[in-house]
Amino acid sequence: MTNIDELRAECKEQYEKKLNRPRIVVGLGTCGIASGGRKVMEAIKKEVAERSLDVDIDFTSCIGMCFIEPIVEVSLPGKASVIYGDIFPNKVAQLIESHIVNETPIYEWAAMQIPNGDTPYEGIVTMDEAPYYKKQVRSVTSRLGRTNPESIEEYIATGGYEGIQKGLQIGREAIIEEIKKSGLRGRGGGGFPTGMKWQFVYNAVGDKKYAVCNADEGDPGAFMDRSVLEGDPHAVLEGMMIAGYAIGADEGYIYCRAEYPLAIRRLNLAIAEAEKYGLMGENILGSGFNFRIKIKAGAGAFVCGEETALLNSIEGQRGMPRVRPPFPANKGLWQKPTVLNNVETYANVPFIIRKGSDWYATMGTEKSKGSKVFCLTGKINKTGLVEVPMGITLREVIFDIAGGIQDGKKFKAVQSGGPSGGCISDENLDLPVDYDSLAAIGSIMGSGGLVVMDETTCMVDVSKFFLRWPRRAGRHRRLRASSQSN
Numbered sequence: 001m002t003n004i005d006e007l008r009a010e011c012k013e014q015y016e017k018k019l020n021r022p023r024i025v026v027g028l029g030t031c032g033i034a035s036g037g038r039k040v041m042e043a044i045k046k047e048v049a050e051r052s053l054d055v056d057i058d059f060t061s062c063i064g065m066c067f068i069e070p071i072v073e074v075s076l077p078g079k080a081s082v083i084y085g086d087i088f089p090n091k092v093a094q095l096i097e098s099h100i101v102n103e104t105p106i107y108e109w110a111a112m113q114i115p116n117g118d119t120p121y122e123g124i125v126t127m128d129e130a131p132y133y134k135k136q137v138r139s140v141t142s143r144l145g146r147t148n149p150e151s152i153e154e155y156i157a158t159g160g161y162e163g164i165q166k167g168l169q170i171g172r173e174a175i176i177e178e179i180k181k182s183g184l185r186g187r188g189g190g191g192f193p194t195g196m197k198w199q200f201v202y203n204a205v206g207d208k209k210y211a212v213c214n215a216d217e218g219d220p221g222a223f224m225d226r227s228v229l230e231g232d233p234h235a236v237l238e239g240m241m242i243a244g245y246a247i248g249a250d251e252g253y254i255y256c257r258a259e260y261p262l263a264i265r266r267l268n269l270a271i272a273e274a275e276k277y278g279l280m281g282e283n284i285l286g287s288g289f290n291f292r293i294k295i296k297a298g299a300g301a302f303v304c305g306e307e308t309a310l311l312n313s314i315e316g317q318r319g320m321p322r323v324r325p326p327f328p329a330n331k332g333l334w335q336k337p338t339v340l341n342n343v344e345t346y347a348n349v350p351f352i353i354r355k356g357s358d359w360y361a362t363m364g365t366e367k368s369k370g371s372k373v374f375c376l377t378g379k380i381n382k383t384g385l386v387e388v389p390m391g392i393t394l395r396e397v398i399f400d401i402a403g404g405i406q407d408g409k410k411f412k413a414v415q416s417g418g419p420s421g422g423c424i425s426d427e428n429l430d431l432p433v434d435y436d437s438l439a440a441i442g443s444i445m446g447s448g449g450l451v452v453m454d455e456t457t458c459m460v461d462v463s464k465f466f467l468r469w470p471r472r473a474g475r476h477r478r479l480r481a482s483s484q485s486n
């Protein structure tokens with residue numbers, strides 16, 4: 001049986017050593033790869049080999065600044081890490097020559113620096129002060145772009161699996177109380193109180209229960225869940241394990257759309273690693289708790305994001321919503337009591353259990369606690385992923401963080417919440433971003449996709465798009481699936 005305390009001490013020691021070596025780290029989330037990150041990685045390996053440099057080369061996931069991918073981080077022992085944006089293969093030799101060989105960062109290419117206790121460089125903005133991050137919080141996204149998502153050791157070194165360890169000590173009821181006290185509400189769109197949902201499933205009678213993760217993420221412009229899965233897969237697994245233990249489940253499913261191959265690959269790897277260390281499977285940490293997680297790749301029909309359609313789809317039936325009641329809490333997967341939460345909801349759980357509900361509730365507003373991850377796309381200057389405290393205004397998100405509208409054009413509207421949401425125009429830009437304020441003006445916070453439109457956008461076209469979307473998102477993929485099976 002794994003001695004988790006010894007394992008954690010070992011992982012921390014190795015991680016410290018790693019951080020104190022000359023390192024070059026490439027962002028290889030989907031955005032980094034799409035921008036050519038893998039070619040940059042190859043160029044770095046080649047350059048380092050040709051110069052016989054004693055430098056470690058590693059990769060990470062998306063740090064959030066998708067607008068300057070490919071992103072490369074360079075760090076020397078005792079010195080702040082410097083994050084460079086728009087690094088293409090033709091810039092690699094110069095970057096290595098200057099930053100590694102001559103120990104001088106290229107200031108004009110640097111996006112920011114992360115001192116992390118080491119000596120900062122004069123003249124490069126720190127992450128805390130950078131306009132893109134100043135108003136953000138890094139909680140559920142804290143490992144994104146900072147650790148290697150394929151290394152369970154780095155997850156453990158940075159507090160990973162402390163949540164389940166603590167959860168197993170405090171017991172099932174105490175976990176549910178803690179989640180209730182934190183005020184966590186479902187991040188999949190509806191904002192249902194997570195602790196209350198878990199209580200229903202805990203109370204439900206059943207010889208078998210399930211914990212299911214909704215990673216279908218069908219809203220246009222939404223890639224929060226994909227980024228969390230690609231960047232911190234163990235946090236989602238750990239959140240599900242804590243939920244499973246609390247409600248009395250021994251099996252979990254992650255329903256992830258097949259269009260997210262990298263997320264699925266990293267999840268499978270994370271499951272294998274967790275099982276290898278005895279952190280998943282039988283008798284977890286000697287507690288007698290058994291839990292296993294399976295991945296179900298969905299064909300990508302928008303409707304399968306709806307929880308009961310999703311359950312049908314896992315069961316191999318057509319992805320059609322079920323009539324409720326009964327609710328999944330009583331009759332869910334294979335008619336057994338089931339807790340079903342979104343990726344971001346689960347990913348918050350280990351942090352809450354580890355750091356406590358009081359810590360979590362310091363972020364956000366009275367009725368919407370914590371932080372929320374959003375994706376900014378459309379006519380915005382800085383397309384990317386942001387995590388903000390609930391209650392921040394849309395103006396702060398769109399203008400202060402994401403740099404406002406492209407080409408100096410005027411803002412017209414921001415679409416939030418996908419097809420179930422609405423378009424918010426400039427008179428509501430100063431509204432706090434929380435579940436209730438957005439619902440009060442006829443939109444919803446949704447899962448976090450924010451599509452920004454400028455003065456040239458035709459709102460009639462936008463309406464037509466959203467009316468067609470739910471139908472098309474299913475039909476298009478069904479056609480593709482049937483042509484693939486022929």
Ligand SMILES: Cc1cc2nc3c(=O)[nH]c(=O)nc-3n(C[C@H](O)[C@H](O)[C@H](O)COP(=O)(O)O)c2cc1C
Binds near residue numbers: 218307308346
């Ligand atoms: C048409 C439709 C599509 C949905 N798509 C998603 C989705 O892609 N991801 C998601 O988490 N929730 C989606 N939901 C909400 C889910 O039904 C469910 O409320 C949610 O996954 C519960 O998790 P939470 O409590 O953690 O938010 C969708 C709902 C509807 C009606």
